[in-house]
Amino acid sequence: QQQVKQSPQSLIVQKGGISIINCAYENTAFDYFPWYQQFPGKGPALLIAIRPDVSEKKEGRFTISFNKSAKQFSLHIMDSQPGDSATYFCAARSGGAGSYQLTFGKGTKLSVIP
């Protein structure tokens, strides 16, 4: 079974701190690793994504670190703000054109306290 294991389940961070969410996978055929951000009552929105041939990708305060040999990737949120409080999902893509699918982690609920 293709799985993506995400941790922690919940995270509380002080404003200005660094939030770190980790994901691990087994299937080496995964070829694309997006992160989604979801606010209560809304659908998830793509936040940032990385391909396995890149070790790090940064967009503003959000950084993905990717360790291909360990089959792990993580999301770092620098200078965390109360507006970042949301549920974050990591995902991994498998398949080929005509059959792509995303497998999602179970999510991390982030609370950034002032």
Next chain:
Amino acid sequence: DGGITQSPKYLFRKEGQNVTLSCEQNLNHDAMYWYRQDPGQGLRLIYYSQIVNDFQKGDIAEGYSVSREKKESFPLTVTSAQKNPTAFYLCASSIDRRGNDYGYTFGSGTRLTVV
């Protein structure tokens, strides 16, 4: 603006009743998906469709049915056979060709409650 529209936002179902959730996209995306979200369970795939008139079961298809008669539309029916249908349902779409790095676009969801 392009996007995915799910309706209704809230839906109440009586025991033994079938209900249909609507999902429409104007992104010209090839593939469409239905996910169910429960607290602590993440997103679980119900059905997906890569092309018109074709769809595949996901991990939790029992008690659900879909159709894909038009590229833009992918309605989900929650049948009376689904014993625990109360959940948040999410529809998504994606470009389904090699080299796509855009991932999925999600709708705003439908919250279904059994009364």
